[in-house]
Amino acid sequence: MDLIADNGPCTTDSNNLVNAIMYCNDAGSACSWIDHILCSPTIDQIVCNVSVLEEYITSDHKPLAITVNNLVRDAAPSSNITISFSV
Numbered sequence: 001m002d003l004i005a006d007n008g009p010c011t012t013d014s015n016n017l018v019n020a021i022m023y024c025n026d027a028g029s030a031c032s033w034i035d036h037i038l039c040s041p042t043i044d045q046i047v048c049n050v051s052v053l054e055e056y057i058t059s060d061h062k063p064l065a066i067t068v069n070n071l072v073r074d075a076a077p078s079s080n081i082t083i084s085f086s087v
Helices: 003-007 012-016 041-046
Strands: 047-052 064-069 080-085
Touching: 012 041, 012 047, 041 047, 041 064
Parallel strands: none
Antiparallel strands: 047 064, 064 080
16 A cells, blocks of 8 residues: 555645744754644645644654644534644
8 A cells, every 4th residue: 555645645734834843952953844744635625723832842852733623524613623742
């Protein structure tokens, strides 16, 4: 199975963030964007925000948060669900 070819995931993080940094080494001499959020095209269309949670120090990675609209079919039209995770 070829995940990319079979499912066509979108790089939701890079579609919604610019110049984000999720990792910085202990010396502060190297920073990079090494974590990604992949979503199906259907989910990518309902993403309304992706952010790096700068205030959290969980490891050498900053957690990402993704907010989606109307993820639950019977939810109120203005309901948002935020999902945060760190790898």
